[in-house]
Amino acid sequence: MTQSSHEIQAGQHAIQDGLDELDPLQRQMIDFFVDGVKVLGLPRSIGEIYGLLFVSSGPLSLDDLVHLLGISKGSASQGLRTLRSLGAVREAAVNGNGERRTYYEPAVELKRLVGGFIREQIRPHLDSGQSKIRLLAATAREIKDPDRRRFANERVERLDQWLCSGRRVLPILQKLLGQ
Amino acid sequence: MTQSSHEIQAGQHAIQDGLDELDPLQRQMIDFFVDGVKVLGLPRSIGEIYGLLFVSSGPLSLDDLVHLLGISKGSASQGLRTLRSLGAVREAAVNGNGERRTYYEPAVELKRLVGGFIREQIRPHLDSGQSKIRLLAATAREIKDPDRRRFANERVERLDQWLCSGRRVLPILQKLLGQ
DNA sequence: CAACTTGTTCAATTCAAAATGAACTTTTTG
DNA sequence: CAAAAAGTTCATTTTGAATTGAACAAGTTG
Numbered sequence: 001m002t003q004s005s006h007e008i009q010a011g012q013h014a015i016q017d018g019l020d021e022l023d024p025l026q027r028q029m030i031d032f033f034v035d036g037v038k039v040l041g042l043p044r045s046i047g048e049i050y051g052l053l054f055v056s057s058g059p060l061s062l063d064d065l066v067h068l069l070g071i072s073k074g075s076a077s078q079g080l081r082t083l084r085s086l087g088a089v090r091e092a093a094v095n096g097n098g099e100r101r102t103y104y105e106p107a108v109e110l111k112r113l114v115g116g117f118i119r120e121q122i123r124p125h126l127d128s129g130q131s132k133i134r135l136l137a138a139t140a141r142e143i144k145d146p147d148r149r150r151f152a153n154e155r156v157e158r159l160d161q162w163l164c165s166g167r168r169v170l171p172i173l174q175k176l177l178g179q
Numbered sequence: 180m181t182q183s184s185h186e187i188q189a190g191q192h193a194i195q196d197g198l199d200e201l202d203p204l205q206r207q208m209i210d211f212f213v214d215g216v217k218v219l220g221l222p223r224s225i226g227e228i229y230g231l232l233f234v235s236s237g238p239l240s241l242d243d244l245v246h247l248l249g250i251s252k253g254s255a256s257q258g259l260r261t262l263r264s265l266g267a268v269r270e271a272a273v274n275g276n277g278e279r280r281t282y283y284e285p286a287v288e289l290k291r292l293v294g295g296f297i298r299e300q301i302r303p304h305l306d307s308g309q310s311k312i313r314l315l316a317a318t319a320r321e322i323k324d325p326d327r328r329r330f331a332n333e334r335v336e337r338l339d340q341w342l343c344s345g346r347r348v349l350p351i352l353q354k355l356l357g358q
Numbered sequence: 359c360a361a362c363t364t365g366t367t368c369a370a371t372t373c374a375a376a377a378t379g380a381a382c383t384t385t386t387t388g
Numbered sequence: 389c390a391a392a393a394a395g396t397t398c399a400t401t402t403t404g405a406a407t408t409g410a411a412c413a414a415g416t417t418g
Contacts, residue, residue: 024318024321025315025318025319025322025331028311028314028315028318029315029334031311032308032311032312032315032338035304035307035308035311036308039220039304041218041220043375043376043377044376044377045376045377054334055331055334057327057330061394062394062395063394071377071378072377072378072379073378073379073394073395073396074377074378074379074380074396074397074398075376075377075378076395077395077396077397078376078377078396078397081396098386098387100385100386100393100394101393101394101395102394102395108334108337110340110341110344125214125218128214129211129214129215132207132210132211132214133211135207136204136207136208136211139203139204139207140204142203143204148236151236152204152234155208155233155234155287158287159211161289162289165289165355165356165358168355169352169355169356172351172355173348173352176344176347176348176351177344177348179344222405222406222407223406223407224406224407240364241364241365242364250407250408251407251408251409252364252365252366252408252409253366253367253368253407253408253409253410254406254407254408255365256365256366256367257366257367257406257407260366277416279363279364279415279416280363280364280365281364281365359418360417360418361416361417361418362415362416362417362418363414363415363416363417364413364414364415364416365412365413365414365415366411366412366413366414367410367411367412367413368408368409368410368411368412369408369409369410369411370407370408370409370410371406371407371408371409372405372406372407372408373404373405373406373407374403374404374405374406375402375403375404375405376401376402376403376404377400377401377402377403378399378400378401378402379398379399379400379401380397380398380399380400381396381397381398381399382395382396382397382398383394383395383396383397384393384394384395384396385392385393385394385395386391386392386393386394387390387391387392387393388389388390388391388392
């Protein structure tokens with residue numbers, strides 16, 4: 001009786017892998033998140049996965065996602081990895097008896113989601129931006145012509161200000177969304 | 180003497196359309212912005228255009244961009260359109276005599292850039308999100324089973340809170356970056 | 359008005375990112 | 389230990405978005 005539980009878990013699918021034994025609400029919600037993650041520059045499959053978890057009242061396994069969404073095991077695995085790294089899903093405590101697969105449920109607190117996104121997607125870019133600015137500054141210093149050099153320095157300085165503003169704002173943003 | 184001026188303008192190119200008579204600083208800066216706009220989900224060409232304008236001490240015409248960056252007239256035109264709509268680029272007052280083409284210079288105040296991005300890219304998504312949530316709410320109301328309906332309403336309500344938080348934060352963000 | 363110049367539009371093409379699926383590792387269990 | 393289940397990895401394929409380029413305004417000039 002290895003696979004008895006996932007039928008009970010969220011109660012929405014049979015064994016066949018047709019991609020659409022989803023009810024209207026589930027589809028709408030998935031669409032919502034597909035669009036949502038696109039805005040954030042994340043792949044559609046991640047929106048589908050998170051969306052389905054978000055409308056489901058119980059946790060789902062990788063297999064559930066594969067069957068219900070009709071996506072490949074590869075996509076599901078990678079998608080879950082990313083969502084885990086963002087802190088957008090967590091492993092659900094396994095209720096079951098001799099249950100070996102892991103079940104996932106969504107993190108639904110905006111604070112946590114925003115925090116994860118900032119940590120994983122924004123900060124790294126700010127950091128790499130910072131180091132690119134250092135290189136730019138070095139290159140600007142090499143310029144012979146004084147006028148051109150002054151102008152270049154001005155612009156590099158401007159970039160630096162932008163990044164600083166960004167850094168300053170992030171924690172505030174996080175705090176404001178965490179109310 | 181229709182094209183005498185653009186040589187003087189920013190002083191960096193001959194008539195030939197080789198894509199790289201760019202100096203190291205220009206290339207580095209363009210790379211910086213190519214990466215930057217990718218994060219924002221905008222196409223590479225837009226990063227190239229804005230980046231080149233940003234390092235140039237004088238305004239540039241569409242033709243200048245085409246020649247210096249080695250991109251098509253189509254890309255340059257579309258890119259400029261987007262940048263204009265974002266308020267990231269403005270037409271420069273034409274100094275010249277009988278000059279017919281328009282020259283562009285970058286907006287370099289973070290406030291303006293962020294403002295344009297919010298107005299053009301974020302707000303529309305928040306709005307369409309809002310209306311999708313209304314549809315979701317309607318669908319949720321249709322659910323027969325009381326428990327499932329209650330859960331669905333909870334989740335839809337949660338989404339609504341997210342969007343509200345987003346709306347609340349945007350103006351604050353804008354103010355903070357506009358210091 | 360005919361020959362240019364400047365810029366836009368949009369169907370066709372190109373290309374990078376995402377999805378697939380088969381091979382692989384690890385763990386379980388009879 | 390063999391067979392099966394759960395999940396990961398990664399080379400190939402797919403697909404959607406960006407880019408191209410040719411056709412098309414619109415405006416200018418002799």
